Amino acid sequence: MKTILIIDDEDSIRFSLDGILQDEGFRPVFASNGEEGLEKIKEENPDLVLLDIWMPGIDGLETLRRAKEQWPDLLVVMMSGHGTIETAVKALKMGAYDFIEKPLALEKVLLCVQNALKMGQLLEENRTLKARIAKDYEMIGESAPIADLKQQISIAAPTNGWVLITGENGTGKELVARAIHNLSNRRDKPFVEVNCAAIPEDLIESELFGHEKGSFTGATTQRKGKFDxxxxxxxxxxxxxxxxxxxxxxxxxxLQERKFERVGGTRTIEVDVRVIAATNKNLEEEIQNGHFREDLFYRLNVLPFHVPPLRERREDIASLVRHFLAHFSRQESREEKTMAPDAMKVLQNYSWPGNVRELKNLIERLVIMTPGNEIRLKDLPANLTSKQNSSFSSGLTGSPLDAGNFREAKEEFEREYILRKLQENEWNISRTAEEIDLERSNLHRKIKAHGIELKK
Structure with a gap:
């Protein structure tokens, strides 16, 4: 039953609204002046307030101002028999939902109440959805690299400086961008994402800047771009x-002029946009190779952030696993699963070439495919538990220290080293050979000699 507070000094109004609202299934409560009304709001936490403007003591507008200071989301409908357009506009600017005139018409009051409560429900759903989204994009981890990153974000976010985020694929660059936005003064404005790699070259200008009707084949209407x-x-x-x-x-x-024209257009459009860019490439190398503009790099690199790979913050893996287990168990409407200690140890010792994205995808699969409530070692995929994928630093079976002689230890170390470098470079042989300073053909021979299976 929704609670509606009526603040009005007229007994007849309170009496009439009492009967009308009770008949419609609401719970009405009353106050005869502004001071009493503010106390009732504190006591009752009403879903809606019907507030008269002309009252002894503090009037309705002052009561509205004080109420909105303490309860910004409170829904208030103003009532007055002596209202003017100026008064109504002032009340709406101060945060009132609507304004109705006296004498009160039954149908109009009920329609206004129903619409206001629907708006309240939508606002509550919106708050819940935002909170859920914020939780899904939460940065998990307390390791030193992540603690430093969070501190840098808290310092840079309230400013308007442009940001460049670097890091390997799957490290969570989007999470950093969203964290910067959510902590900025623009948090209540749009966060618009563009994946520059996913948009065809002939469409990216239209995607970013928009286009005018008829500017090219298929442009049947005007379209706003991402900057807009x-x-x-x-x-x-x-x-x-x-x-x-x-x-x-x-x-x-x-970025320099803060204005642009749409594709096929001549009108200049001014915008106020904070740009956050991200890349998994070394832009300084791209500049040397002629693939990236040096002036754009320096324009974007005002506030540089680097997101560390998961292998450099292994102490966060357990927290991430528990977070993803809870998230996907909730998403699949299942009882929350747990990870067995020996399985968790394997996850913590894996090198995670796909970083947090790879871990997230694995946990989602395990939540869906594992029948029991505990995910055990046998439930993990073979590439995590096989001897050749065990980290020699973890003390698991397959360590070079367990070898019978120096030659075997050397071979075991070489296999583990090549395997880890392949994983870090996403199984790209040319990139791996370049990184470890080995001829590509020589690396191929060693991969074959050690029986390493290349992942696609």
Whole structure:
């Protein structure tokens, strides 16, 4: 039963509304002046307040101001028999939901009440959804690298400085971008994401800047671009290292001038956007190779952030596993699963070439496919538990220290070293050979000699 507080000094109004609201299934409570009304709000936490403007003591507008200071989300409908358009506009600017005139019409009062309560329900659902989304994008971990990253975010977020986030695939660069936005002064404005690597070259300008009707084949209507949609908010340019030089030049112009034209248009549009860019590439190397503009790099790299790979913060793996177990158990409407200690140890000693994304995908699969409530060692995929994927530093079977002689220890170390480097480079042989300073053909021979299976 929804509680509705009526604040009015007229006995007849309170009496009439009491009967009407009770007949409709509401619980009405009353106050005869503003001071009493504020106390009732504190005691009753009403779903809606019907507030008269002209009352002895503090009037309705002052009561509204004080109420909104303490309870910003409170729904208030103003009532007055002497109202003017100016008064109504002032009340709405102060946060009132609606304004109804006296004498009160039964149908209008009930319609206003129902609409206000529906709005309250939508606001509550929106708050719940935002809280759930925020939890899904929460940065998990208390290791030193993550603690330093969180501290840097808290310092940089309230500013308007542009940000460049670097890190391997799957480390959580988007989480950092969202954390910066959520802690910024733009948190109530849009967060618009663009994956520069996923948009075809011939469409990225239209995607970023929008287009006018008839500007190209298929442009049947005018369309706003991402810069337009992110106005006053944050634009996240993910994988900016994959953007063409032509598009980089246009993005640089927007960052410098804060204005642009849509594709096929002549009208200049001004925007206020904070840009956060992210890449898994070494942009300084890309600049040397002629693939990235040096001036754009320095324009974006005002506030640089680096997201460490999971192998450099292994102490966070257990927290991440528990977080993902709870998340996916809830998502699949199942009893929350747990990870057996020996299985957890294997997860903590794996090198995670796909970083947090790989761990997240694995936990989702285990939650769905494991029949019991405890995920055991035998439930883990073979590539995590096999001898050749065990880290020699963990003390598991397969350590070079367990070898019978120096030659066997050397071979075991070489196999483990090559395997780890392959995993870190996502099984790319050319990249791995370059990193470890070994001829590609020689690396191929060693992979075959050690019986290492290449992952696709």
């Amino acid at each position: 949609l992110a106005n006053e908010g944050t634009l996240f340019l993910d994988e900016i290292g994959d953007m063409s030089l032509k598009t980089q030049a246009k993005v640089l112009r927007i």
